Amino acid sequence: MIGEFDKNTLEALLETLPVEFSVVDKNDKVLAWNKHETRIFKRPKGAVGRDVRDCHPKGSLNKVETILAEMKAGKRDNARFWIDLPLKDKDAPQKIMIEYYALRDAAGKYLGCLEASQNITDIQKIIGQKRLLD
Secondary structure (H helix, E strand, O other): OOOOOOHHHHHHHHHHOOOEEEEEEOOOEEEEEOOHHHOOOOOOHHHOOOEHHHHOOHHHHHHHHHHHHHHHOOOOOEEEEEEEEOOOOOOOOEEEEEEEEEEEOOOOOEEEEEEEEEEOHHHHOOOOOOOOOO
């Protein structure tokens, strides 16, 4: 990264990103997440410091474990999938894209994982062009 942020600017940036994310460390412990009040996948504040496996439904747990193991082994840097999910404030199920990214230092050493989720329903409807300030 070029340049630096002060803590307030960094925090504002992380809350403003159009995705919700969670970060786990190299030992699969939950470090932090953003958008606590508006998350699609809610987590209790007590999840900080707990094993990430406790944050996923049993039906997807083996897939999460496979992704994390492959990232730790250097066999995978990311994974992307999407699901149709009913959300309480929407009339129809929403298309939710979920992505996992390995966090690595400059030498390639595994530091943890970023999980990013985004409602892409409206993005899928985009056609044509819309120029800045149109």
